[in-house]
Amino acid sequence: MPTNLITNGTFDTDVSGWNRGIHGLITWEAGRARVSKSSLIYPDGAYASFPTVAGRTYRATLDLSPVSGGAQVRVGNGTTPDAGILTAGPFTAAAAVDVTFTAVGPASYLYIRLPDSATSVTLIDDVRVIWTAEPEPGPDPDPVPVLAGHAGRLEITGRAGRTTAATSAPRIPLES
Numbered sequence: 001m002p003t004n005l006i007t008n009g010t011f012d013t014d015v016s017g018w019n020r021g022i023h024g025l026i027t028w029e030a031g032r033a034r035v036s037k038s039s040l041i042y043p044d045g046a047y048a049s050f051p052t053v054a055g056r057t058y059r060a061t062l063d064l065s066p067v068s069g070g071a072q073v074r075v076g077n078g079t080t081p082d083a084g085i086l087t088a089g090p091f092t093a094a095a096a097v098d099v100t101f102t103a104v105g106p107a108s109y110l111y112i113r114l115p116d117s118a119t120s121v122t123l124i125d126d127v128r129v130i131w132t133a134e135p136e137p138g139p140d141p142d143p144v145p146v147l148a149g150h151a152g153r154l155e156i157t158g159r160a161g162r163t164t165a166a167t168s169a170p171r172i173p174l175e176s
């Protein structure tokens with residue numbers, strides 16, 4: 001299973017690793033996180049940051065259960081936690097949110113953002129962000145390609161961390 005880049009996405013005992021926005025609140029509620037607001041005027045919510053690599057594609061999933069009002073799920077770039085990459089919703093009923101996005105820098109944010117119209121409350125749980133091309137861990141390290149110096153054109157193609165090497169000329173045994 002790919003690594004979950006979100007710290008404490010399951011809220012087993014608390015909401016550590018998560019941050020409230022300036023006008024937002026996040027508290028623990030029976031194994032889930034309760035996102036609400038401290039302001040009736042300004043939209044806000046709570047967020048988590050996670051490491052990314054610019055240009056890589058990520059998939060974010062979470063269970064979102066609005067109690068009152070709706071909630072957006074936003075992906076922010078490393079500069080602005082609640083904007084920059086993606087906005088999904090608003091969701092006004094329970095949803096299994098599943099979005100894919102491309103990172104633009106070394107950190108991104110997953111932001112649960114509540115609308116500005118009322119005292120909104122949304123419960124979240126099982127938050128995951130994965131790199132969609134994370135290599136599968138193997139039982140052994142990848143073999144090191146044999147680079148037979150003068151054996152002709154060398155092509156190395158890689159996908160998801162697996163590297164294969166092929167030459168256009170017969171491989172020359174190193175001991176000959």
Ligand SMILES: [Ca+2]
Nearest residue numbers: 010031032125
């Ligand atoms: Ca949970």
